[in-house]
Amino acid sequence: MDTLSGAARIDGKAFATGLVQRIASEVVRIREESGATPGLAVVLVGEDPASAIYVNAKRRETLAAGMESFAFHLPVSVTQAELMALLDDLNSDSRVNGILVQLPLPAHLDARAVINAIAPDKDVDGFHVVNAGRLFTGQPSLVPCTPLGCLMLLKNRLGDLTGMKAVVIGKSNIVGKPMAQLLLAENCTVTVAHIQTRNIADLCRTAEILVVAAGSPHLVRGDWVKPGAVVIDVGINRVERDGRSRIVGDVAFEECGHAAAITPVPGGVGPMTIACLLENTLTAWRWQNLPRSQARDTQ
Template identity: 65%
Template structure:
């Protein structure tokens, strides 16, 4: 068997194209464009590249991009004061503080300072609670992007056996909640799960988000399963995922590549969340199934 390659890059490009049309419709109705504010603290090269990519994608979609760059030595109170100003700014619909932050800043304090209704990253405890209890809120971008890819490939997910490998607040836990919401039978596994291979082998859906290169072996994959690889690991061989791609692709029904799979979906969903926030804040109606 040779797995179908799930092209996240192509899916994200098409999705952003549809979003641009909806952004234009919103702007016509609200007399303003949606606005996304991104805060970068310090000069981490990977974060800087990511922030530039977000800004470029935001402007390409017809949204306003507000970038705030602060030195790595900035005091926590100064960063919190900026968040307060963005919370109060009517032109800002979404706020994203790029992680990680320097060690002297408490990330949890900063995240919880963001207005939950502008928390387009979906990291605020209020939004985590909304997701867990089935209420409307913002979902972290990467797991929501994964769900979009899964539903595009498989359609109805009800009754499927899903294993999420990883238990982070950013990917693993919200991914499991989303799959539960689709009526999957969900197992959360991690690096300390006993007999992990047997747990993975029974899954119709495997979402790997553990942060270890090629940890998930091809022989662990159930024939015909759909594999979503969230991992991005730098190795001597270049960027690789958490799944042994060559081995898994020989047995899976479909698999995301690294790069070009899940990664492009994260920014696309960030734009989607910002547009949803703009609609809610401006009281401009939209069809929920369209975003």
């Protein structure tokens, strides 16, 4: 990690590269011992350019880890029944251990119904209501990839998180809520803030761990950050400046030199999301192919 005026820059890209290498080694071991190869199916509906980029990146990293990749690109006109039928087939396919439907979906499709049509033990996005319930009640679950990656970066930096004061900005089902649950499971004292939170800046100043997933460029200013805090910036925002487009986070990065450590945007949390998708696929393979007690113990 290099430094930003005293704050360590948390290199999510390097961590993710190491995680994928470890996953690839495990895939080799599985193939040698069982002849099987973990497989991930990704379903893309329509022609959204950003979604296509994400799907291609996921396929590339899946293959790089030595896993099977099954890609399904459906027309924007696909019906709910047709999409559900495909998911039913993938649920039944033993070659497919993980299933991901790229979001957002076209408006005529019911995203919640689609997510809950995926078999919970193949739900590598961790969005199924069963996995959300498992996480909430402290049971082994497939966890949404972005908060899982955030937790890995925090534990790598801080070790034991017990007793630490954490503030999570954002209450989405994708990041904010599962992030709070993961931190609670690590025995942090957790506060979730959102757009209606009063005196949010003062609240942030109490945090030893600050995770920001608001989708608002540079929402968190430097004077919101407690000296010595660890800041995880989940935001990815495209802004125009001086006629040029650039990607920035939810935190004013250059103002946070007094933090102990901070993730940059890009290069922080983003690379961890795909790496954790592969980690979830490996976990799903274990759940489907090992005795349940043994599979749970490997998490």
